[in-house]
Structures are given as structure tokens and as C-alpha cells.
Amino acid sequence: MGCFRTRVRTLSRWHIHECDELCLVSGSGIRLGHAGAETKPSGETLYIFRRGEQHGYWNDSLKEPYMWVLHYRPDEALYRECPSLVSADPSKRILRLDAAQAAAFKSLFVKVLAEHRQTRTGSAAASSAWLRLLLVSVARWCGTETRPKPAAAPQLSDQPIDAEVLALWHLVNDHVSAPADLAGVLKRRVVNYDSLRHRFRKAFNASPMQLLMALRMERAKNLLLESSDPIAEIARLMGYARQHEFTRAFHRAVGCTPTRWREQAAAERRDDA
Template sequence: MRATVGTVAAGETDALGAFIGRLRFAGGAAATTALALGDRQRFEPPAGERPVVLHHVISGSVSLCGDEVCGIARTGDVVVLPGGGAHSVTALDGSELLTLTLRPDLATLAAMGGLPALLTVCCLSGGEPFVGAVLEQLVREHRGARAGATTLIDRLAELVLASAVRTWAEAGAAGGAGETESVAGRSVALRDPHVARAVEAIHARPGEAWTVAGLARLARSSRSVFAAQFRVAVGATPLEYLGRVRMDRAKELLVPGGPTVGRVAEELGYRSDEAFSRAFRRAVGVSPTQWRRDARPAPRIPTVTATVTSAPAVAAR
């Protein structure tokens, strides 16, 4: 497939058209998921199956990571995992996600295998106005559960997938992987797997003594390049984002019956209770003790594991 995309770059668009025309699927599923900052959803395909998975970010921004691939997507972006492997989605802020899964036939599975493990298309609905309408109809069909919804979802999902592959191929032909701007005018850092790995590390270990230099090493980048890419991709500096994640975690822990303020401060990497209290008051507006006193025992929804099925999935909220 990489050779085919190269052919498209040379102007032979028939090759891409033939590839899209060969796409065949035997059903699928749709689900919408609402995620708060830091919420993580895990996707596991059934044993022996390799569905094509497509995520559309309805609102907010998310990080997606599989075994060896990572990416960041924001409102309007579409992410395709042609091999449909196990992966996780972590919300970088309050987000809503439409997830489509399609079961390819053997020929389609072989063709999709030539694509990258994770394919991100920035602002697909903005660059292809009809796709925006199709995505909106997909959400309506999923939520409405009307007669024939499953069949319509399958057909509409195929349209979105075909448009995503075409837009991705055209963007590669226009600029290539080394360009700093995407076809939609957004930085390629939005799909930078190294930035996504740093985001995943922050969420996994918010109490670690992270520095910009340390995160840059994890991202296999220089400090200055990493800091610039991170700000474009996430909308905050690395340390600002680390602070947001820590405060979000602190608010979850500071409930009646939960750990002490000192224990929370230690778990989140603060050198003293006083330093943690100052940071908390600055971010939240009240002291940790006041927050705990006003809080109600409301444990956070645990990590969700979604198993792909052939029937429309129930919206997770």
C-alpha cells in the first residue's frame, strides 16, 4: 500500500480509487463515549478477529496508544487503526468519542494491512464537508436505534473510512511525513506518536518527578522541539499539563474516608504538604481540607474495557 500511495503522489489517482473500491466489510458496530480528563478506555478485539477501528473525536482531545503506536487527536479529527489491535484512549480534557468497528473480508484485511498501524486525519469533517454530515448522521443512527440502523451505520462507516484513507493519502502526497503543516493547516505534532507517549506517561505516573527534559528524552526529541510540539498538540506546556493531571487526581482522592492530605501530596510527587496545598488552592480555589470537607464520596468510574462486537454497542457515559 505504501507503494500505491507513492503512485498517488505521482498523480496516478486510479490506484487509490481502485483500493477504495475493493474495501468490503461484513458488518460492524458503533458506540459513543463521554470521557472526563484522564479517563481511559481500553479496546480489546475478540480473539482471532482483526476489525478495522475508526475513532472520531466529536469534542475535546484524546491520546491513543497501542502496543507500538501512539497518536493525539482533537475535535474533528479521525483516527483509523487498520489492524484493529488492542489499544487505549485517554482523554486530555472533557471529550466525546464516536467509535466505529468494521469486520473486513479477507481481501480487505490484506489491503488494509499495508497501511500504517495508526492513521490520523486532522480536521476531516472540516476538509470534507460531506463527511461532517455523514458523521452527524452516524451519531443519530446509533443513538436513535431506528429500524435498519445497523445497515445504515455499516454503509456510512464505509464512506467515512474511504474518505479518511483518501485524505490521508493526499496529505502525504502533498507534503510528506516530514512537513510541519498538515493539509488542514494544523501542525503534524497533533499526530506525533512521541508526544502521545509522553502524555500517556504523565497519566500513568503523575507522581513522578517529571521535567521537560525527562519527558523529551521519553519522546526521543530535543527539549525545545518537544516543548513546542507538546504545546501545539495538547494546548498547554508539559509542566502545565502535568499540574492539571495532578490536580484532577488530587480531587478524586480528597474525599471523605480517603487518604490524608499528606499522603495525597506524597503520591502526586510534591515535596511537602505545604507545597501541595499551595498548588491545590491556586488551581482549585480552596484548600485540600476544604475540598475534602465539601466533597461527597463519588469514586471515579474505573477504566472501561470495550470488546468489539458485531451488534451496535450501547453508548458508554
């Protein structure tokens, strides 16, 4: 999960997940596969992928749009209330969002991830609540519900994202796989960084460097689970020049080596099958 820029000449081959997924593409220039069919998103295009549904993307243009990706467990009770989220017609799960809808999506997205990456009391419940509100909002944008709608969701216009904090958040996300010294980059490129990082910590309960490490480990877990790439290649993709540096950082963050974590995750997946 996370927000990342689709670099020129990058791709994510056809693959499936054992979960559902929201994917907002902000911009144009990529080809995105949805339920086995190829599409060309533009503007603010939201895709809803169901568990086991093939998808992927290819960027062979000179543009680098952002992708906002959330994986989540299916919520059958919510789906009964909001059937548009699970339409059997994949084309009905592709939405062109207007500016207000895109802003609302990104605001809720940031809140989901901020709670997801925290360990304080109630973080899991808060993350689930924000996710549920996001999914209800998406269902309403689909505009195909047949059941009576509950009272309107709280308006987000009075809770805007701090633009400078969001810009810093994007900068951190852009450096997940970059070997550059992020601390040095931030001090050189971000005006009033020392003041801004305090607002950043208040929003995410983590410093920019702590969030960077959490993002790297989360991305590494996805690669370990979804690909057969050797550990050395995953270390390179995460911006580490040496495999042992990645292994040490992963063990410090997760509590075991990448090899051990991959073995345990694969065993759990087999048990769930």
C-alpha cells in the first residue's frame, strides 16, 4: 500500500492479490490492466480490483503519474450495502473522479495510512474506520446503489490536507527505492524543514525518515511475497547497495531476515488456501 510515482520505462506485470484493491491514477501516460483488459487512464481515474482479478501497469511514455494504492480485506457486510463496489462488470469499477472527489479520496487515503502505520492505542480500529468511510464514498461516486442511503458523510473540505505536509509525504514516497541521502535532500530542497517535520510527525506519528523506512519495509514485503526475485535484487530495488545492509535493516524493522519472512509468509498463504 502507498502512493508512488510510476517512473518512465517501469512496469508491474500481470498479477493478482489475495485481497481487494483501490488504485487511483493521478495523471496520464501509463497503460493499466484491469480484469485482463488494457486501459489508458487520464486525469484522476480510480480502479477497484477484486480479489484474484488480474491487473498490472506499463509506463512506456515520458510522463510519471502517481498511483495511490490500498489493499484491504473484503467486507461482505459493506458490499451488501454498497454493491457497486463488487459489480460483476469490471468497467463499472472504473471511475473518473472530479477535483473534489479526488481531493476527498486523497485526504481519506492519507488518514488510512497514517493510522495503519502507527502503534498507538486504537490505531487499527481508526484505520479500519477511515477505510470504511473511503469505501462508502467511492460507492456513492459510482452512483448505482439501490438501497436507501444513510446520512451524508462528513464533508472533508473543512479538514484540508496540509499542502506542505502532503508535498513532503510525496517526496518521502519518491525516495523509497532511491539510494540518495534523503535527510540531505530534505534539508536542501524543503524550505523551513525543521518546522515542517514537526507538523509531519503530528500528522503521521513518525518522522520523514521513520516513514521512509516503514515504506521501504512494506514494499520489500510485497516483493518478497509477490515475486520470486532473489534477496539481492530486492535489496537493489529498495535502494541498498549491499544485500547485508538491507538484511540488517529488515531484521531490525521486522524481527527476522528477509529469507525467513518469505518462508513464513508463503507457509501462511498455503495454509489459507
